[in-house]
Amino acid sequence: MRVEPFDTSRHMEFTRRATVVTGGVMGLFGGIAYRLYDLQVRRHGDFKALADENQFNTRLITPLRGDIYDRYGEVVANNVPDFRVLVVPERTDDLKATLMKLAADTTLDLPPEKIASILEKARRQRSFLPILVADKLDWDTYASVNFHSTTLRGIVSEIGASRAYAEDAGAAFVVGYVGSATSDDISRARETAANEEDAGKAELLYRQPGFKVGKAGLERTFDKDLQGASGSVKVQVNAHGRVIKTYAENAVQPVQGAPIGLTIDKELQATTLKVLADDYGEYPDEALGPHPVSASAVVMDIITGDVIVMASTPAFDPNVFSRGIESKLWKELNDSPLKPLLNKPVAGTYPPGSTFKLLTAIAAQEKGISADQRYFCNGSFRFGGRTATCWKQEGHGWVDMKGSIKHSCDVYYWNLATQLDIDDIAKVAERFGLGQTYDLGIGAEADGIVPSRAWKRAYYRNDPPNQTWFPGETLSVAIGQGAVTASPLQLAVMSARIATHKKVMPRLVRAMGSELITQPVFEDLPGKAQHMNAVRDGMNAVVNEWGTAARSSLQPDFLMAGKTGTSQVVGLRRDPKTGRRLKNEEIPWQYRDHALFVAFAPYDNPRYACSVVVEHGGSGSKAAGPRARDIMRAVLEKDPSNYDKHRFWSGERGETQGPLEVASLGGQP
Amino acid sequence: MTIVIEAASGKRNKLRQRLSELNVPLVLLLTMIAGAGVLALYSVSDGNWNPYAMPHGLRFSLAMLVMVGIGITPLKFWLSVAYPAYFGTFFLLLLVPVIGDTNMGAQRWLSLGGFQLQPSELMKIALVLALARYYHGLEFKQVSTITGLIIPLAMIGAPVGLVFLQPDLGTAILLGLSGAVVLLLAGISWRLVTLGVIAGVGGAIGGVQSGLIKAYQWERITAFLNPDADPLGANYHPNQAKTAIGSGGIDGKGYMQGTQTQLDFLPEMHTDFIFAILGEEFGLYGALVLLGLYLGVFFTTLQIAMSAKSHFGRLLSLGIAVTFVSYVLINTGMVMGLAPVVGVPLPLVSYGGTVMLSMMAGFGLVMSTWIDRNQDTLRTTGFGG
Incomplete structure (x- = not known):
């Protein structure tokens, strides 16, 4: 049976239906427009803050530890530049694979036990906190890591400061020594903080890689004096945590810890x-x-x-x-x-x-x-x-x-x-x-x-x-x-x-x-x-x-x-x-x-x-x-x-x- | 000899004439939308023409040629190839699980020579084409009968099922929606429409219950209902996109100044989440202008549909227009946290060849309808003929 091509009734129905559909489309577009208004006008402030939170970061600047001098001002303990390699678990695609690749591609000595201990540490702390992979590197190793770091997401090489003790000064028993903060050190620091905000800051500082606390001797007793005050700087970062821009003009400079003068000669x-x-x-x-x-x-x-x-x-x-x-x-x-x-x-x-x-x-x-x-x-x-x-x-x-x-x-x-x-x-x-x-x-x-x-x-x-x-x-x-x-x-x-x-x-x-x-x-x-x-x-x-x-x-x-x-x-x-x-x-x-x-x-x-x-x-x-x-x-x-x-x-x-x-x-x- | 020459020159004249009858506002609107895409993609790649902006522009130029080519071809030709086109595309869909490429856990792509093709995208046009063809040859009083419903439901159901199994939930939904809209426009009774909606909702619930909908799809679906949960997982994209758009404010942050997008907080934004960059950098004004352009395309196509005398042309044009705006609505809704993240691109703006090609081919059919709007009787063969 041939259909009458121009069928008035279905044309009229089409027109009605088209009107309904158009109404629906306009309604939905209205909804989308309202959502835009909702996000961009009504809640603009909230989202602006969220975007700022994303892109602006306050970076803690670790203070230098106070120097320790003998009675004539000769250095017994001070800080020396330290080439080191860190990993930020959050930024890696796969922490273990990244570390294995680091070990394979560079001249860095990274035995499996070390990798295991890094993985263990990563499990215990928040993933945006960097973990020390190796420090006190010689220049060649450091350069090798630097060269490959572009292909190793999450691996960061930096020059930090590490504690050095004068050799032959027999400093160990007098001055003691420093070490990485243990969880006990961190909870102690939190407990002694004046308020919750300070406690958080202290924890963040204590968890900085390369940050050391006194473990024995004067380093331990006068730890708070030697520690100094951490600084901070506002930075703009991208999603991978890479610093895009540093707002140095507003930076709070860290204050080096108080020097200690010993009676020792x-x-x-x-x-x-x-x-x-x-x-x-x-x-x-x-x-x-x-x-x-x-x-x-x-x-x-x-x-x-x-x-x-x-x-x-x-x-x-x-x-x-x-x-x-x-x-x-x-x-x-x-x-x-x-x-x-x-x-x-x-x-x-x-x-x-x-x-x-x-x-x-x-x-x-x-x-x-x-x-x-x-x-x-x-x-x-x-x-x-x-x-x-x-x-x-x-x-x-x-x-x-x-x-x-x-x-x-x-x-x-x-x-x-x-x-x-x-x-x-x-x-x-x-x-x-x-x-x-x-x-x-x-x-x-x-x-x-x-x-x-x-x-x-x-x-x-x-x-x-x-x-x-x-x-x-x-x-x-x-x-x-x-x-x-x-x-x-x-x-x-x-x-x-x-x-x-x-x-x-x-x-x-x-x-x-x-x-x-x-x-x-x-x-x-x-x-x-x-x-x-x-x-x-x-x-x-x-x-x-x-x-x-x-x-x-x-x-x-x-x-x-x-x-x-x-x-x-x-x-x-x-x-x-x-x-x-x-x-x-x-x-x-x-x-x-x-x-x-x-x-x-x-x-x-x-x-x-x-x-x-x-x-x-x-x-x-x-x-x-x-x-x-x-x-x-x-x-x-x-x-x-x-x-x-x-x-x-x-x-x-x-x-x-x-x-x-x-x-x-x-x-x- | 002379007859041949005359015939040839007549053909040329006819071509020239059809070209002159192209709907200029539609061409301009589509070009402006694609231009917005180039703008956004240029910004996405930190002010570089590569890898996205330049290919996008070139692809659009190519797709525009396809559209014009389809447009100057007589509408009755498209009527005659509607079913073969549908079956051809269906065959390609069948090939996907056999020789397709797997990408992100789903098989959607066919590698044809140098480029990749997503048959499910072509199917959206082919389905509308075939349905329009079907209803063109169906008496109005048969539209809501069981016999009149079996074939179109099968035509919709078969490709939707295949696409769903790939699995590509977003395209399956869009495909089903396009088909349903043609059914609606064809005039099926409101009782059936209600039944269809109930069946759709029931089917969705059943799909979830029976595990037909995969875990990651379900996560994405539930995620948008609870944006605070899993901020680094399923909700990362929608939350960052909302933040991008919301922080853009009324005026936007300025071209290439979007912090969310430029600093990679919103990854992969050249595809489904590209609306966020426009919203962030051009603000409410920019977003509304783009939405206006899309609405403009819809109304232009609506006007074309209303002006067409053939039922085929009307159903085809409006079906394509509705398919087009459903992309827009689902995509923007998804980017702004109103809809689940189902992987629907923003047509002509998102980077991706197949969607652009299929949409422009669709508008080629619209254009053909426009040029042949005064032809009321088209020769019909096949189903119902």
């Missing part, structure tokens, strides 16, 4: 470290290696309390720690019998041995025993049915206080000990600086032990029968054995307080920011000042009158007063067959006696106090004394009052005079 510190590590003949044959020296030394200015030297050997390189230490090296350091991770000057505690006799002597004088009172030493002392032997078995004969110090006679002090109460000795020991910490700001300070009745009660609080103090124990403590222990720092303070009879307090920081910290004025110690005379005389005799440290004399240049100490680590070792007392070199290293030496100088006008402890060094007069001598020579020569004697000023710096040859003159060990 970097040069003397280096000299001391060298002296400590040198072989002073105390290890004639050794399985532990050529220099198994585990030693520490503290030198103080007794007028100001400034700790000029605080050295510990062996030391580690804080630069390694700041970089993030590898677990293998960590284990090696941790397991070494030389305890390189222990901050020995403050954290090492040792029986002070004969150096403690100085305090027993003071306690005896306060108890009314005259310094002139003499006791006879025949080499042994009977007490409570047992016989103790003086270190000099043939005996010292009649000795007074000065002589007892000079010769370090044990019998003399046992005689004193029978007349003293342990609490008398403890009181003096505490007054002269033992059994307490000084809050130098480096943490790790050990209290040491000053035995007393109260101490023993507390120590054996769960064991009442053992709480009673026995007079025999007083005998041990009187010669620095038994329970008594002290750190090298405490021994240096003791020495300083004996020299001045003032309450000398040590300090490590002499300037904070641009401000010098007010020099303290030390009060007089209680007790009679003249009680010091016999002790100081004795100490002078030890060094300068053929006492136990005669070989440590600095004459004719300087008069140094000192006291040797040789403290037993274990009971006497005897040959099982003959019963002969074994010499130190005949027993294993770890059972040998500690060697100690305390000193102050110049004797007639004291300025510096010093303590040296050589772990298992054998004998104070052989291992500790000579080291103290060489350290003190360097210290005294640098003192401005000694221009005439100072080779530093006469241009002969660096040469050290060999040990004074006095051994042949019959000096005591």
Whole structure:
């Protein structure tokens, strides 16, 4: 059937339908137009803000950490340029693939474990935060990464600042070191922030790659001061986070952290470290290696309390720690019998041995025993049915206080000990600086032990029968054995307080920011000042009158007063067959006696106090004394009052005079 | 000899005459829209003619030639090839799953020689053409009968189903919509229209329930209803596009000054989201001008449809006009968060060859209708003939 081509009815219906459709189309266009009005006029402000939020970004500028200087302004810790590579997970298409490509295309050393640790880190933090891939790169590697970074989305190479510590400054134990912020550090920073906004800012700062927080030592204690204030700059970025434009005119510049001025003398510190590590003949044959020296030394200015030297050997390189230490090296350091991770000057505690006799002597004088009172030493002392032997078995004969110090006679002090109460000795020991910490700001300070009745009660609080103090124990403590222990720092303070009879307090920081910290004025110690005379005389005799440290004399240049100490680590070792007392070199290293030496100088006008402890060094007069001598020579020569004697000023710096040859003159060990 | 020459010269004269009868406002409006596309694409590529602006312009020139070529061809020729064109395109659609290229999880493309073809886009025109042809030969009283409905529903349903399976939800919807509009214009009863709407909604729900609609499509559909959810995933594009348009304000940020688009916050904006760059850089004024141009095309085509005496020409022209504006409406709605992101380009502005070619071919048919508007009787063959 043929259809009538021009069908009026369907034409009319078409017209009606076309009108309906047109109406629908216009309605919908109206809707679209209204939506445009809605977005572009009514809600324009909101979207403008959103667009600005997209394109404008406030970039945090990490502040430089404050520098740390020694007492003469020599750099101990500062910031150096650091070529590093970062990855921003959000900007990569596939983080793992990007890192693999980075490892394959460039000369960057990126082992699979490292990639795994980056992936792990990426899982734990927000994806727009950059993660450090590698730092401290050499120029070639950096250039190689730079060259390929255009094809590696999300990989950013930049020049940042990283912490550097002066080499040979032995900075590790004083200054400590820095490390990347852990989640604990971040939550601590958040908690200490004043408000939520500051907390957020702090977290952002702490999460900046390359941002380091103090992990130990002064870096940790003064972290907030050293940190500085972060800056910010408004930048325009594209969707990939690339900065298109920087609005430098509105930037808030970061403020570098406050510099810290140490009391430490970097040069003397280096000299001391060298002296400590040198072989002073105390290890004639050794399985532990050529220099198994585990030693520490503290030198103080007794007028100001400034700790000029605080050295510990062996030391580690804080630069390694700041970089993030590898677990293998960590284990090696941790397991070494030389305890390189222990901050020995403050954290090492040792029986002070004969150096403690100085305090027993003071306690005896306060108890009314005259310094002139003499006791006879025949080499042994009977007490409570047992016989103790003086270190000099043939005996010292009649000795007074000065002589007892000079010769370090044990019998003399046992005689004193029978007349003293342990609490008398403890009181003096505490007054002269033992059994307490000084809050130098480096943490790790050990209290040491000053035995007393109260101490023993507390120590054996769960064991009442053992709480009673026995007079025999007083005998041990009187010669620095038994329970008594002290750190090298405490021994240096003791020495300083004996020299001045003032309450000398040590300090490590002499300037904070641009401000010098007010020099303290030390009060007089209680007790009679003249009680010091016999002790100081004795100490002078030890060094300068053929006492136990005669070989440590600095004459004719300087008069140094000192006291040797040789403290037993274990009971006497005897040959099982003959019963002969074994010499130190005949027993294993770890059972040998500690060697100690305390000193102050110049004797007639004291300025510096010093303590040296050589772990298992054998004998104070052989291992500790000579080291103290060489350290003190360097210290005294640098003192401005000694221009005439100072080779530093006469241009002969660096040469050290060999040990004074006095051994042949019959000096005591 | 003379007869041949006369015939030839007569043909030439006839060609020249048909050329002179082209609808100039339509040509101008289409050219202005394509010009807006070139402008936007030039801005997208940071002020470069490549890779988008120049090819876009060239393609449009080529498509314009196609349109004129189709336009000067007599309408009755198009009537006669309507069904073959439909079946040919349908065959191409069938080929897609066999030899097509996969792109973003969907097979839509056929590589023909050097260029890629999207048969589903051609189908929109072919479908309207075939439906117009069908109703041209159908008595009005049969339009709403079951026998009169089976064939057009099959003609719509088969390609829609194929495109849906590719899967290309956006094109499938548009295709179905184009066909439905022709049915509506052809005069099917309002009862059937209501039924159709209910069936469409039911089909959509059923499609989701039965898993026929893929997960990523469903995500995109639900995303636009809840713009705050998943801002970096399914809602990233619509949210950034809204931000771009909204931040453009009344005056816009200025040509090539759009921060959202120039700083890549809105990626891939040379295709479906190109309206955002215009809205951002030219503001409300610019967007309204573009919408005005599209409406202008619609009304010009409406006027052509109304002036045509043949039912074929009327249905064809308005069917194409409605297809054209549905692209515009769905695309702008999608860019502004009023419709789900279904992958519908902005015709003549978005970068992409097939859509431009098929739309311009469609307007070629409109042009042919315009030139032959006074022919009321067209020779018909085939269905219903």
